[in-house]
Amino acid sequence: MKENTIPPTRNGVAEDPGGTGDVADRIARRALARRGAHYAGEVRALLDAALEVMRRCGTAARPRVADIVTAAGLSNEAFYRHFRSKDALVAALMEDGAERLCGYLSHQMAKEPSPEGKVRRWVEGVLSQATDEETAATTLAVMWNAQSVGEGFLAGPSSVDGLLAALLRGPYAELGSADPDLDASLAAHATVGRLADHLWRRAAPTDAEVDHVVRFCLRTVTSQGGHA
Numbered sequence: 001m002k003e004n005t006i007p008p009t010r011n012g013v014a015e016d017p018g019g020t021g022d023v024a025d026r027i028a029r030r031a032l033a034r035r036g037a038h039y040a041g042e043v044r045a046l047l048d049a050a051l052e053v054m055r056r057c058g059t060a061a062r063p064r065v066a067d068i069v070t071a072a073g074l075s076n077e078a079f080y081r082h083f084r085s086k087d088a089l090v091a092a093l094m095e096d097g098a099e100r101l102c103g104y105l106s107h108q109m110a111k112e113p114s115p116e117g118k119v120r121r122w123v124e125g126v127l128s129q130a131t132d133e134e135t136a137a138t139t140l141a142v143m144w145n146a147q148s149v150g151e152g153f154l155a156g157p158s159s160v161d162g163l164l165a166a167l168l169r170g171p172y173a174e175l176g177s178a179d180p181d182l183d184a185s186l187a188a189h190a191t192v193g194r195l196a197d198h199l200w201r202r203a204a205p206t207d208a209e210v211d212h213v214v215r216f217c218l219r220t221v222t223s224q225g226g227h228a
Contacts, residue, residue: 039082042072042078042081042082043092046068046069046083047089047092048072049072049073050063050072050089051093053067053068053071054093054138054142054145055137055141057141058141059140059141059144062144065086068086090142090146091146093142094142094146094160097139097160099163101125101126101129101160102163102164108122108125109121109125109167109171116171116218118171119168119171119217122164122167122171123191123213123214123217126192126195127194127195127198127205127210130198130199130204136198139199140202143196161185161188161191162185164192165181165187165189166184168180168183168184168217169181172187175218183220183221186220187216191213
């Protein structure tokens with residue numbers, strides 16, 4: 001006698017007794033994926049809006065949550081779904097900017113075969129944030145807002161200079177540094193601090209100053225007996 005091949009049903013929906021995939025589970029996963037994509041879009045809209053509002057305000061005033069929400073075309077509910085406060089948004093904005101800058105620096109450093117060349121590309125890329133007028137204004141505005149919540153450039157190991165230092169560890173190790181982590185951290189603090197000075201003074205670094213910073217970043221490794 002031929003066995004019944006029609007799967008059992010529950011409330012009109014076929015069950016899967018073989019365990020190859022429950023319909024309800026698949027539908028739930030699809031719904032979660034759609035919701036995740038929607039939420040990611042909300043977060044990006046809030047970050048982009050915050051950046052635009054901060055750039056527009058400059059250092060004259062710090063934007064309110066209401067200003068950011070309006071610029072993003074979202075609601076307060078959407079904002080607080082992702083950020084517990086404006087401070088949390090500013091911290092995320094700093095992290096987002098740092099990741100973008102690190103991506104750019106990594107791309108530039110990859111063009112150089114020598115560790116000395118990589119260090120030079122790194123310095124040039126960091127200080128270039130004060131060269132372009134629009135980029136400088138945006139970076140200064142974010143930095144100013146970040147300092148008000150303790151998330152400034154020199155806030156700690158997860159701050160911008162900490163992330164940037166990670167890019168120097170490899171070249172410093174190759175150059176013979178006795179402590180690549182420490183040397184990279186010191187170089188990052190010095191260079192990012194110099195960048196902040198230029199941003200506040202609204203003055204672009206000269207080629208001579210960039211060369212000086214490069215020599216400074218390499219000198220500590222040379223003094224340890226490296227081949228820079």
